[in-house]
Amino acid sequence: MTHPKKFSGSAGLTLVELLATLAVLAVTLGISALYLTPFEGKMENGLALTESFLRQSRSSAIATTSAYRVRPTSSTELVAETSDSCTGTTWTADASMGVDLPNGVTYTSTGWSVCFSARGMTSTNTTVELYESGQGYKQIQVLLGGTTRVLP
Numbered sequence: 001m002t003h004p005k006k007f008s009g010s011a012g013l014t015l016v017e018l019l020a021t022l023a024v025l026a027v028t029l030g031i032s033a034l035y036l037t038p039f040e041g042k043m044e045n046g047l048a049l050t051e052s053f054l055r056q057s058r059s060s061a062i063a064t065t066s067a068y069r070v071r072p073t074s075s076t077e078l079v080a081e082t083s084d085s086c087t088g089t090t091w092t093a094d095a096s097m098g099v100d101l102p103n104g105v106t107y108t109s110t111g112w113s114v115c116f117s118a119r120g121m122t123s124t125n126t127t128v129e130l131y132e133s134g135q136g137y138k139q140i141q142v143l144l145g146g147t148t149r150v151l152p
Helices: 015-036 042-064
Strands: 067-072 077-083 092-100 105-107 114-116 126-132 136-142 148-151
Touching (some): 042 067, 042 105
């Protein structure tokens, strides 16, 4: 009776090695796909940047117990400034904060400002309007309590 010949070397991958390789490849492709996928569009990107900047300014006002004012310096840029209170006369720019809108997206007005008190509150409701040709107008509303929302 003869015994079947056993292989002396490894001629391929085991199932565990193959599954581990596929898992690493899947995770790598998933992460890279997130970086390759652009935002939905320039308008959505501009809305997200503006809304997050307003929220960041509110958080900074609460964290530093200072008033933070957000205002446009042009039709495409926002700046944050700090003072003792919203009625202060001396404002200092916070150089670590600023927003530049994507090309083609603009603020329809530069005559507005939002001031967050040390408690994160605003004194009035403010509507910020953005425009992109082909997309039209979109608005972000800042409410008295400091909350922001994108209007439909």
